[in-house]
Every structure is written in C-alpha cells, then in structure tokens.
Amino acid sequence: MEPTAHSQQEAPTPSRTEAAEDLALKLNAAVRDRNMKDVLKLLEKGADVNSKAECGWTPLQSAVQADEEDLVRLLLDKGACPHARKDNGGTAFTEAAIAGNVKILELFLDCGLNINDHDDNGFTAFMEAAWYGREDALKFLYSKGANVNLRRAVSEEKAKLHKGGATALMDACKEGHFSVVKTLVQEMGADVNICDNKDRNALIHALKEGCAKERYESAVSIGHFLLDCGVDVNSKDECGKTALILAVEMRSPGLVKALLEKGEIDIDDADEEGNTALMVAVEKNDYDIAELLCEKGARTDIGNLIAVANRNRAHNMVRLLRQYNARLVSDTLKDWEPNSKRWRDQLKKLYNIYRPMIGKLKIFQYTQQRIQNTSQGGIYLGLHGGTEVAVRISRSTEGDKEKRFFEQCGNCEHLLKLFQFEKAGGYMYLCFPLWEKNLEEHLQEPEDQIGYKDALRMIFQAVRELHSLGFAHQDLRPSNFFIDLDGKIYLADFDNKRKLIEGKKELVNSDLEALSKLVLYVLTGGRKPLQQVSTEDLAADSSDYEEALDLVSSLVSHDERGLEGLSKHPYFWSKQTRFKFLKSIWNKIKDLYNRKAVFRAPNATESFPYPSWTKEIDKDVLGIMENPRKGRPFKYSNDVTDLLRLIRNLDEHPDTRISNRIGDHAEYFLKVFPALTIYVYNSLRQNPEYSNFADIQDPSL
Template identity: 85%
Template sequence: MEPAAHSHQEAPTPSSMEKAEDLAFELNVAVRDINTKAVLELLEKGADVNSKAESGWTPLQSAVQANSEDLVRLLLDKGACPHARKDNGGTAFTEAGIAGNVNILTLLLDYGLSVNYHDDNGFTAFMEAACYGREEALKFLYSKGADVNLRRAVSEENVKLHKGGATALMDACSKGYFSVVKTLVQEMGADVNICDNKGRNALIHALKEGCAKDRYESAVAIGRFLLDHGGDVNSKDECGKTALILAVEMQSPDLVTALLEKGEIDIDDADEEGNTALMVAVEKNDCNIAELLCKKGARTDVGNLIAVANRNRAHNMARLLRQYNATFIPETLKNWEPNSKRWRDQLKSLYQIYRPMIGKLKVFQYIQQRIRYTSQGGIYLGLYGGTEVAVRISRSTEGDKEKRFFEQCGNCEHLLKLFQFEKARGYTYLCFALWEKNLEEHLQEPEDQMDCKDALRMIFKAVRELHSLGFSHRDLNPSNFLIDSGGKIYLVDFDNKRELIEGKKELVSSDLEALSRLVLYVLTGGSKPLQQVSTEDLAANSPDYSEALDLVSSLVSHDERGLEGLSKHPYFWSKQTRFKFLKSIWNKIKDLQNRKAVFQAPNATESFPYPSWTKQIDKDVLNIMQKPQNRPPFKYSDDVVNLLRLIRNLDEHPDSRISNRIGDHAEYFLKLFPALTIYVYNSVRQNPKYSHFADVQDPSL
C-alpha cells in the first residue's frame, strides 16, 4: 500500500479588504503624481474615491494640494466628498486656501462649503491664504464673506494653555508678507490691535520673527506700517517683551526710533526676566540703539549695565553709559512670602523682578501675571506699597468712570471695593484687595467645603447692596462672585453690564431670576453649568429641600417680598428658629375660634402635606402625648392645627420618656415632617388677616 500523498495548500488570495486598501493606496499615489489616466483606471477597478491615506488625506485633498483643477473636477464628478476631514480636521477647502487657486476655491464653494469653516486648530482657508501669501485667494475669499478678524478657534483645553486666537493679519505679519498685510488692513479693515490668546497683537507677531535675516526688512516695513495704522505699542509677547524690546533685539534703529516717537510707550518696561530695552541693547553691544534710548530718558540705574559692558569688553558702551549716569545698585531681596496661597508663585516672581513703579504700584501687564480676563481687558496681580492687590488697567476716561462706581461701593460689605488707584500715561490703575478664587472655581475643588446657607446669605446681601445703589447687575454668574482667603464673598462687575434701575422693575426681576439659578448652582455644588442646572438636580433628602424649592420658586415668580423679604426666607433660618416658629404659631392661634382658617389663605394652592401625620409619628410618643401625666387626656386628629399643638405641648411640657426615645425635639420633627415649616409659613403669610404671624426674627440673618 502506497503512503498517502501530502496535500498541497495554495497561498491564500488577498481578502477584499486588502484589495480595497491596495487600490486606495495606489489611487492616492496616482493623484499626487497627477496621473489622470491611472486615476481613472483605479476608479474603474473599484478604488474608493473617498478612501483615506496617512493622516486622513483623501484623493480630493491630495488633488487640491497638487493644484490640479482637472483632477479636482474629475474626483468631484466621481463622488468625492468635499466635506471629508483629515485627522487634523482640515478639508479640501482649507487646503485650497494654502494652494491659493481661486478656481478650485470657487468650485468647492459651489458644493456648499462654508467660507469660514476651520480645522481642529482653528485655521480657515482665509487664514491659510494669509499664511502662505496667497493674495489673490485672500481677496476672493474676502469677497465671499470671509471674516477678516476671525480669531483662531481652539479647544477649551488649548485656550487654558493660551494657544490659538490668532488672526489672518497676525499670520501674514509672522511670515513677513508686507503686501498681504497692507491689503488686509487698508482694503479689508483688519483690526491691528486684536490679540491672540497669549496677549500678542499683529505688531508683536511681526517683530518676533524679525531677527531672522530673511525676515528683517519685511519685519521693519510691517512694523512701521502697523505703527502708522494705530498699532498698540504696549502689547507684549508671551515672555513679557514689548515691541520696543523686540525691536532692540532685532537691532533695528529705524523701528526703535519709530516706537520712541510714540508718546504712550513706556521706555523702561521690562520683560519677565526684568530686562528693559536698554539692558538688551547693552547686552547686544549696540551703541547706536543704546544712545537713542538714553537720549529719550531710559533709566540707567537699574540692572548691572556697566558690568555687562565690561564683560563684553565694550569700552565705548561703558563710556556712553557713564555719560548718562549709569551706576551699579546691588539689589538684595528679603525672603518675602505672600499672604495669598493661590497666587503665591506669581506674586513672588513679581516681587523679585525689576518693574518700573507706577506711584506706589508694581504691576506687570503680561499673561503670566493675569488672573482674570474680562471683556474690558485683563485683571493683573500687583503690589501696592507691599500689599497684594488685583489691578484693573483702563484708559483714563473709562477708568475714572469705573473709579466713581467702585467708590460708591465703599460702605458695602459684599461688593468689591476700591483699595487704591494710580494714574500714568493716560491710564488708570484701579487696585482691589486680592481674592483667592471665584465661586465657580471654589465649587469645583472637592477639598473646599462650603456652607451653602452662609454663602447664599452673602450672595443675597451682595445683590441687595448693588440694588440699593440703584443698579441691576445683569450678569449674576458664579465667576462674578469672588472669595477671599477668609471665605468672604464679594460681587463684582468687571464687564460693565450693570444698568441703572430707575424704576425699571424688569431689571430687578431679571436679577432675581438669575439668582434663582445661582441658588440651584450652589446647592448642587456646581455639578452642572449654571444654565443647565434645575430643581431636578436637588437632593430630595436634603434637610432644606422644601425650603430651597420654595425659595427658588419665589425668586422666579418675582415674589412681592422682593430680595429684601426673601433674604429672610425660611431657607435661611436655623433649625432652632424653624422649630420655635412652629411652636409659636400654636401660641398665636390657640385662642381663636376658627383656628383652621389661619391656614386657608384665599389664593392658597398647597394642601397640608401630612394628612395622616398621626400614623407617621412614633406611636409611643403619640400615646404619651394623648395621655399626659398631671393633665387631662387629649386625642390628636390629622390636621395641621393638632400637629402644631402637639409640637408646642411636647416641647413646653418635656417628658423624659419621649426625650429618651426621640432625642432632640427639633431634629426629630423637622426630619419627620420636612415640608411642614414652609407649608405653615406660606399659609399664614398668604393669609392677609394673619400674615403678621410669619414675621420671624432670626439672629443668624
């Protein structure tokens, strides 16, 4: 018998998936080679016109990158999706902005693409065209509605890292496209003073790249052009360098001269390392620029200028500095420790670096020292005569107006008050006592425990104080309530949204509605954004649940009590006050013929929440109360009058048998009947004949 032959296995044929991947790869290669014949053949073989190569590139995007109008048309006719996104969110349209081909841009717009669409890094086709100097494409996109002042939109995480926010003008400035810059400003009205998320305007973007040899001439031309068109000379880069410092680093006497001619410039401003423009000029041994600065009054008594010149063997520089009274003043800093824990590192840095003083104020207006951004500008850390402060910097006209408002807050306990102020070079520097965090930040930190009732008392008082000054706030959100190191809460309006009330009740009502959302936000620990939180998010087992619901409802309904009356709402009462209130009601109604009438207000909508309370209460307690020692027996019925009578009698005639069983009386009854206080309070308050029964004096209010 012959042995069985070994079976022969053929190599497996490629799967359909592998074939598709191969075709897709070949299609993208053919497109990038602009091989129209190969593209058609591959499509006929079944290649996916919308397949993606590395980094998510589609054939259509590759055709646009190759600047081939014929291939773009072909692929679109074959079903290519113009909306497909690369891994970075870019589309064929943003790629067309880079290529600068107006015909391709026109073709893609006909497919319904948005002219202001941006990729994941915030780049639009308009920005890409500016970035690559595609002036014809730029003009075309502008004619189609491109937003010339659109800032680079990035993720919230990147915003926190100060990324993004740049405009097309900044891109053109960074790349040195002078012609594009002129077109953007003169023909399209680009704003030269918009800042990116690092606080840099177009002038800073131009000068930061000016040190490169191939960018020097264009940077100087762009810089002078921006200065002639109102560029703000006090903007800084991410290292705190002003335009003047950057111009000195470029070693451009023309730009330095142009900047010094601007009256608003601070010649002695310093960067984050404490270097002034003169210090930079000395370090670079640029005598021409150093002399320009000295003639304009640059300080020579800060920094070790002579030592630097000597180290560089720059005898001419040392001689120049001595002509302008340069001296060596060693600075010895004591081991200073700020009071603020939150801002400790920034304050120590501010304390240690050189800054030109503004009166008694030391402040550094740059991003690392900024503690809050507002629609009116930044709030910065400062040291006023050694005191830690928050500084708001405004043009003198606006600053004087703000100063007058904050001075009105001087006698208010929970409105942010002005500490001191300084004026210099057309600016007003308003200084406030430094806070640690705002309400939103406080609630987001689990280690920070907040007494909600106490916090809301302060919040209510702050709003009442603002109303008493005649203003409605119009923006009662958690970020506008500031908390100092002692836990005290202050209300602020840095965005100037407040309005004079002047009899406009709707403004007050609007604040009360906003306050209702804020109450819910605080009570829910900031677990949801302010505009999303609702009463459904409240914990139903909270001891203040019923009172909190009623307080929110009262605020929303524009209750006739107003904020003054609602500040005395039962929600704010202590446990003992609530229990004393319930006891007091029986004492007030016991001699009335029709006691039940007290709880039957004409417009009452709520019914007694415990119609079977005798079945809810501890049976032994009820039996003892119905057969008390040394008093005649009494049978309690299931109504509010009898429940109040029992509460009053139990507390006024203590029985050790009951106390041993239920413990603290107030604790027991308020937990067993949590909605009783608010029901009784609203019932008597809404009854015109007995509303005075609801007047309660709580020392804690």
C-alpha cells in the same frame, strides 16, 4: 495519519475589508503621484472615493494638495465629499487655500462650503492663504465674503492656555509676507490692533520672528508699515516683551528709532524677567542702539548695566553708560511672602522684578499677571505701596466714572470697594483688595469651601446693597462674585452692565430672576453651566430641598417680599430654628376659636402635604403622646394644627422613651415631614389676618 484533502491547510484569501483597505491605500497613492490612469482603474475596481489614509487624508484632499484641478474635478464627479475632514478638522477647501488655487477654491464654494469654516485649530481658508502668502487666493476669498478680522477659534481648554485668537493679518506678519500684509490692511481693512489670546497684536507677531536672518528684512518693513498705520506700540508678547524690546533683540536701530518717536511708548518698560530695552542692548553689546536709548532718556540706574558690559569686555559701552550716570550695583532681594496663596508665585515675581512705578503702584500688564478677563479689559495683579491688589485699567474718562461708582460702595459690606487709584498717561488704575477666586472657580474646588447657605446669604446681601444704592446689576454671573482669603464674598460689575433703577421694577425683577439661577448654580456645586441648571438638578434628599425650591420659585415670581424679605426665608434658617418656629405656632394659635382658619389663606394654592400624618409618624411615638403617663389621653387628628400641637407638646414635655427611640426631635420631624416648615410658613404669610405669626427673629440671620 495522513491529512485528508479536506483538512489540508489552504492559503488564506484576503477578507473583503482587507481588500477595500488595500484599494483605498493604492487610490491615495495614485492621487499623490498625480496618476490619473491608475486613479480611474482603482475607482473602477471599487476603491472608495471617500476612503481615508493616514491622518484622515481623503483622495480629494490629496488631489488638492497636489494642485491637480483635473483630478479634483474627476473625484468630485465620482462622489468625493468636499466636506470630509482630516483628523485635525481640515478640509479640501482649506488645502486649496494653502495651494493658492483660485479655480479649485471656486469649485468648492459652488459645492456649498462655508467660506469661514475652520479646522480644529481655528484656521480658516482665508487664514491659510495669509499664512502661506497666497495673495491671489486671499483676494478671491475676500471678494466672496471671507471675514478679514476673524480671530482663531479654539477649544475651551486651549483658550484657558491663552492659545488661539490670531487673525490672518497676524499670520502674514509672522511669516513675513509684506505684500500680503499691505493688501490685508490697505485693501481689506484688516484691524492692526486686534490681539490674540496672549494679548499680542500684529506688530508683536512680526517682530518676534525678526531675529531670524531670513525674516529680518521683511520684519523691519512690516514693522515700519504697521507703525505708519497707527498700531499700538504698547502690546507685549507672552513673555512681557514690548515691541521696543523685540526691536532691540532684532538689532534694528531704524525700528528702535521709529518706535521711540511714538510719544506713547514707555522706554523703561520691562519684560517678565525685569529686562528693559537698554538692558537688552547692553547684553547684546549693541552700542548704537544703547546710545540711542540713552539719548532718549532710558534709565541707567536699574539693572547691573556696568557689570554686564564688563562681562562682554565692552569698554566703549562702559564709558557710554558712565556718561549717562550708570553705576555698578549689587542687587540683594528681600525675602518677601505674599498673603495670597493662589497668586503667591506671580506676586513674588512682580515683587522681585523691576517695573516702572505708577505713583505707588507696581504692575506688569501681561497675560501671566492677568487674573480675570472682562469685556472692558483684563484685571491684573498689582502691589500698591506694598499691598497686594487687583488692578482695573481704564481710559481716564471711563475710569473717573468707575471710580465714582466704587466710592459709593465704600460703606457696603459685600460690594467690592476701591482701595486706591493712580492716574498716568491718560489711564486710570483702580486698585481693589485682592481676591483669591471668583465664585465659579471656588465651586470647582471642593476643599476649603464656604457652606452654601453662608455663600448665598452674602450673595443676597450684596445684591440688596447694590439695589439700595439705586442700581440693578443686570449681570449676576458666578464670575462677578469674588472671594477673599477669609471666605468673604464681594460683588463687582467690571463689565459695566449695571443700570439705574429709577423706579423701573422690571430691572429689579430681572436681577431676582438671575439670582434664582445663581441659587441653583450654588446649590448644585457649579456642576452645570449657569444657564443650563434647573430645579431638577437639586438633590431631592437634601434637608433643605423644599425650602430651596420655594426660595427659587419666589425669586422667579418676583415675590412682593423682595430681597429684604427673602433674605429671611426659611431656607436660611438652621434646623433648630425651623423646629423652634413649628413649636411656637401652636402657642400662638391654641387659644383661637377657629384654629384651622389660620392655614386657609384666601389665595392659598398649596394643600397640607401630610393629610395622613398620623400614619407616617413612628406609631410608638404617637402612642406615647396619645397616652401620656401624666394627664388625660388625647386622640390626635390628621389636621396640621394637631401635628403642630404634638410637636409642641413633645418638646415641652420630654419623655425618655421617645428620645431613646427617635433621637434629636428636630432632626426626626424635619426628616419625616420635610415640607412642613415651608407649608406652615407660607400658609401664615399668605393669610393677611395671621401673617405676623410668620415673623421670626433668628440670631443666625
């Protein structure tokens, strides 16, 4: 059968979307070819001026990269968006800084762009200009208010990997732009001692690239310049290499000499592999630098220097080393196992590598050995006389104050205590028993968790102990509570925000408010950040829900009981203790003439939460209780006193029919009447005449 004309296949016509995509690709290509004529034609045909090519490039960004000012102006006139971002978050403005075109930069600033705007990797236009050595663009951006000391902002995930934090000065140093480095420091006041998230300063960035032949001269020049500007010579790279070790790796005797002339440098400091500057010089068979280091007192009794020199067939080096008392040694490492599970690998590394001792303390101050950041500096792993410790490093004057404070904590059970300390080179090394995790980290890992009640008991006691010493903490965050291998919690204040109370109740009240947030944070398992968590996040079906709400409310309202009284709050009671408390109340009130008055506190705001409790309880249970096998029938009313009477009678006169029906009495009544305990407790506590009835002695507290 012949197909009809209607059924014959026709050539497909391109869809509107395909045509638009084709125009967009052609427009980007024309811009990159700097073909103004084709660009105009394509725009007239309807090409989208803000279309994106591969990796999110817009025609405007391509025009900037091509350094074509006329094209840039044309595209802006045609509606190109100067704020559009590539897939990496970069804009046409940052591209203009890379190109170094001041006129285009000025054009974009007139469009209202933020001069410190950055891409997804934290690069600003100012940083890009420094990286690519565009000095004119750098000066222009600085004149318009660019932040010279801005550190590279990165995502939380990248920050955890110690990425980011670099400045424009570090970028210029890394890329070897000596002229730009001088301009940044001398004309713009760039801080030479800011460190990135790997604790590397500008000097480290310059020297790390100095081994490359094409960067050697500029790295040496930058190194000498930064030393003259007072840069910290004790900064390390991510592998623990000091500036001295990097200078030896560069094989620059001039820089090595200049560094050694700085009195604060430790000539025997070692990297993560335990290599000192002298070991590196011997490995590289650099006789001149090795001689210089030996003359300046580098130790020759660490590392197998003679064996390395023999392997290099370096007879002169062997003679030099023997002249300075080096001996052939054979290292045998002891098989040592740390107590800590979390820090095991890093502790073993610290144990096995060479480190210059600070008294009895062995420490390696670099990122992989850092266990916590604080506003006052890092906390590092250490071994003090073989004991695993956490080490806080401070200037001697501040360290003395910190030492005196921590010594006051010596008799407290849940405040972090000072284990030992060392002093050297103007620094104080405070050593504390090593913890496994802070509270924030602990809550993120469900295995081996401490029960929430036990955790909060210890937290409350820690804050009480601090208050008893006369201090308010003022920074009760999860990261300030530390947990050891045995699950014991300790409070510390490494950010030094505590204040003397000296009768200022508002300081104590602010701690109570912060503690209320911390309670919610713990009870919700740390699922939300501390400042975002609220009572709405509590699990309403929890057996402690009502008590937890009341505890949080009491803290927020600065309850007159204070932490001492709130530490005995019903939230901390076990189920059996709560039930025992409810049973005991009837025995205390049964002989009173007006039992109902007990629950009518003068300032009470809460009404009895179960005004129809006889309808909520199991009807068979109520029937058995109202018609006991032995004794007279009794009709229970919906009053709270009668509910307490039933609870007491039920438990004092057990009936197997009831037990078989409801099981454990405490479990049943606390489930059916979850708000009863806190209602009874608060009613009694708020009634001056009967507040003593609320006192309870619970051995578990």
